[in-house]
Amino acid sequence: DGGITQSPKYLFRKEGQNVTLSCEQNLNHDAMYWYRQDPGQGLRLIYYSQIVNDFQKGDIAEGYSVSREKKESFPLTVTSAQKNPTAFYLCASSIGVNEQFFGPGTRLTVL
């Protein structure tokens, strides 16, 4: 079955630690995205990648980093520079710019 997976489902981090969220897709999509969802807000774009070895900052990239070494993988690192990292993180992929397919999400909590 084709799809997009994220791991872990829940992640706890101590202040000052970097953590990496995994996102893998076997849909053969060129484009991949990372969003953050906070209560009462829509999905805000952190980073996106249109092709392997290329990625662009979204609206809230500060304190985050990504890599796109393989077409199927787009990991997100939440660094200690991110002041308020507790949120629900969603990864998505797409062909072109229209319909996006989302993973199940990772809930990150900073202790």
Add this chain to the structure above:
Amino acid sequence: DQQVKQNSPSLSVQEGRISILNCDYTNSMFDYFLWYKKYPAEGPTFLISISSIKDKNEDGRFTVFLNKSAKHLSLHIVPSQPGDSAVYFCAAVGGFKTIFGAGTRLFVKA
């Protein structure tokens, strides 16, 4: 500055009746619009879309209407079912970016 607004945080509808979810946008350069449905602790799933060259798109119980002059779109669900209870996000595409609204939580009462 919210470019895509869903002004109703929640909506409650009786089973079998029509649900109408609304969305307003500010950027006239948006050329494609989508609705996504999201259950708790899951990722959104695509529901229906509409191109800016159309004013209506229908898929089973779901119909999306686009009024470009008013920069407004709406999602109609007829008849509403308890399984439709979820958060619905409106999204607009311009260039390579998709901008999401804050979502409307729909409750369908049996």
